[in-house]
Amino acid sequence: MTGQPEELFHALSDAVVGMEEDRVRELATRAVDTGIDALAAIDRGLVAGMNRAGKLFESEEYFIPELLLCSDAMYVGLDILRPHVKHDAKQIRQKVVIGVVEGDTHDIGKNLVKIMLEASGFEIVDLGRDIPAQRFVDVAVSENARVIALSTLMTTTMDAMADVIQLLQKANLRDRFKVIVGGGPISQSFADHIGADGYAAGAPAAVKLVKKLVGEAV
Amino acid sequence: MKRDRLTPIERFAAYHRGEPLDRLPCVPIVGNTAARVLGVKVSQFRGNGSLIAEAQVAAYHRFGYDVIRIFTDLYTQAEAMGAKVHYPEDETAYLAEPAITSANAIDSLRPANPYKDGNLPHHLAAMEQAFQAIGKEVPVTGALTGPFTTASFLIGTENLVRLMLKNPAAVHQLCEIAYQSALVYAEAILDTGCTPSLTDALCSTTVISPKQFKEFGQPYLQRLMDFIHGRGRTATLHICGKTAPIWEAMADTGADCLSLDNAADLEAAMLKVGHRVRLMGNVPPSEIMLQGAPVQVRKAVRACVRKAHHNPQGLVVASGCSLPVETPFANIDAMLDAVREIGWPVDDEPLEMELAT
Numbered sequence: 001m002t003g004q005p006e007e008l009f010h011a012l013s014d015a016v017v018g019m020e021e022d023r024v025r026e027l028a029t030r031a032v033d034t035g036i037d038a039l040a041a042i043d044r045g046l047v048a049g050m051n052r053a054g055k056l057f058e059s060e061e062y063f064i065p066e067l068l069l070c071s072d073a074m075y076v077g078l079d080i081l082r083p084h085v086k087h088d089a090k091q092i093r094q095k096v097v098i099g100v101v102e103g104d105t106h107d108i109g110k111n112l113v114k115i116m117l118e119a120s121g122f123e124i125v126d127l128g129r130d131i132p133a134q135r136f137v138d139v140a141v142s143e144n145a146r147v148i149a150l151s152t153l154m155t156t157t158m159d160a161m162a163d164v165i166q167l168l169q170k171a172n173l174r175d176r177f178k179v180i181v182g183g184g185p186i187s188q189s190f191a192d193h194i195g196a197d198g199y200a201a202g203a204p205a206a207v208k209l210v211k212k213l214v215g216e217a218v
Numbered sequence: 219m220k221r222d223r224l225t226p227i228e229r230f231a232a233y234h235r236g237e238p239l240d241r242l243p244c245v246p247i248v249g250n251t252a253a254r255v256l257g258v259k260v261s262q263f264r265g266n267g268s269l270i271a272e273a274q275v276a277a278y279h280r281f282g283y284d285v286i287r288i289f290t291d292l293y294t295q296a297e298a299m300g301a302k303v304h305y306p307e308d309e310t311a312y313l314a315e316p317a318i319t320s321a322n323a324i325d326s327l328r329p330a331n332p333y334k335d336g337n338l339p340h341h342l343a344a345m346e347q348a349f350q351a352i353g354k355e356v357p358v359t360g361a362l363t364g365p366f367t368t369a370s371f372l373i374g375t376e377n378l379v380r381l382m383l384k385n386p387a388a389v390h391q392l393c394e395i396a397y398q399s400a401l402v403y404a405e406a407i408l409d410t411g412c413t414p415s416l417t418d419a420l421c422s423t424t425v426i427s428p429k430q431f432k433e434f435g436q437p438y439l440q441r442l443m444d445f446i447h448g449r450g451r452t453a454t455l456h457i458c459g460k461t462a463p464i465w466e467a468m469a470d471t472g473a474d475c476l477s478l479d480n481a482a483d484l485e486a487a488m489l490k491v492g493h494r495v496r497l498m499g500n501v502p503p504s505e506i507m508l509q510g511a512p513v514q515v516r517k518a519v520r521a522c523v524r525k526a527h528h529n530p531q532g533l534v535v536a537s538g539c540s541l542p543v544e545t546p547f548a549n550i551d552a553m554l555d556a557v558r559e560i561g562w563p564v565d566d567e568p569l570e571m572e573l574a575t
């Protein structure tokens with residue numbers, strides 16, 4: 001390593017793909033110590049690595065265990081680099097409120113979507129799992145979010161997704177938010193049926209969907 | 219609609235011997251929907267084996283399908299080993315908290331005693347009662363959750379999948395305890411007269427890699443299948459979600475029948491493993507059975523039959539997974555009626571013509 005930023009970014013990206021937390025810690029610390037731009041190290045190192053991991057997941061070379069360990073490595077780097085991002089470089093990021101609907105505690109799918117959205121520059125408000133419909137609405141309003149993302153793995157809890165949309169309609173808030181749905185039993189036809197703005201079959205697809213809905217270039 | 223001429227047990231026996239049938243076997247996988255047949259709440263099944271049996275037998279009489287499966291949720295074994303399960307008043311139970319939160323605590327776990335712990339005794343009572351009531355007419359199976367999936371409920375799924383890469387020995391230790399627990403439960407199920415029906419939901423390649431399945435899922439399933447075969451019985455293995463890369467490994471467990479989720483293509487499965495195992499599937503439980511209309515159910519059944527009725531080891535027309543509680547009765551009836559309409563022997567021509575249009 002000669003200390004060139006490009007090399008360090010590449011090494012960071014490789015370390016995320018390689019699920020190497022210790023290596024990410026070492027490289028991120030070196031970036032800070034040598035005055036390399038923290039935002040560039042995040043975008044071109046950590047996020048680039050996470051996006052590569054997402055592609056490996058899509059092509060079924062990586063599975064959920066690998067993707068989770070890549071994200072662990074990414075977060076180690078983010079914790080080190082984020083405090084050093086120059087204040088004027090901090091963009092106002094679009095907010096997504098995400099959670100698993102009431103009656104369900106399966107949250108791996110939700111967590112993967114959260115990780116990939118975070119890696120794509122969105123700010124995530126993660127409500128967790130088994131979340132009452134009203135809470136999605138309340139938090140989306142108080143956080144001034146753009147998107148509400150609802151997840152469930154169970155057929156028994158799918159209807160709770162429709163509840164969120166109905167609550168938004170009743171409160172005349174439906175137009176303020178894009179509502180997306182996903183999870184095992186969910187389909188495009190179900191999303192259309194309950195009046196959601198979109199459905200995605202997996203985490204990488206969810207990122208494309210959110211970008212499309214909030215009008216960002218994919 | 220044509221009436222059934224054979225009982226389910228006669229139908230399976232004839233199918234096995236290659237004799238003429240009245241229709242293909244058909245199993246809409248009814249779990250807690252049975253509560254709707256009796257008009258009781260799902261939570262009333264908790265701790266009440268007699269009611270589970272009564273509801274499952276009533277559901278069989280109502281719809282006339284080919285296998286009764288005593289099942290409420292996948293958590294019974296994990297619950298009996300210390301996991302916390304939440305029981306909503308009238309919906310399927312869900313995992314509230316795993317039994318342990320770190321690999322250090324694996325030593326504290328013990329295999330469950332099926333006659334004492336959690337709801338296992340009630341499920342065994344349900345199996346015994348249903349088998350006594352109707353076991354001569356229709357196969358009665360008892361749901362058995364696979365060791366890897368139970369392991370995920372014991373330590374939490376994210377913990378488990380991280381440990382697979384960071385501490386595989388701990389995962390094996392946990393799977394071994396879950397296996398020991400499943401083994402004694404399988405024995406108790408067999409002693410009621412029922413046959414275990416295995417589900418290892420988390421082994422799906424939607425979650426783990428084929429390599430990880432071969433390391434952490436398959437060996438324990440294989441030992442359970444060996445045990446069941448040693449008792450002279452055959453068993454079905456269900457894995458949810460995507461499974462195409464592991465069909466051969468699933469057959470290698472010794473399973474006699476693979477129950478496939480609607481994410482799988484029955485025709486591709488037939489070509490790959492149909493000479494080794496019977497296939498069961500795979501009408502979409504949510505999109506078609508819950509949300510669709512009878513006409514869509516009929517269409518989906520006909521597609522399954524067209525794809526896989528030539529399977530050398532046979533086909534059971536089934537839902538791709540357990541049916542959602544609120545599945546309309548009309549759709550379950552439509553599934554059986556579609557199979558009766560196709561009848562026996564299956565005529566390929568009308569099915570192929572539908573494909574063309």
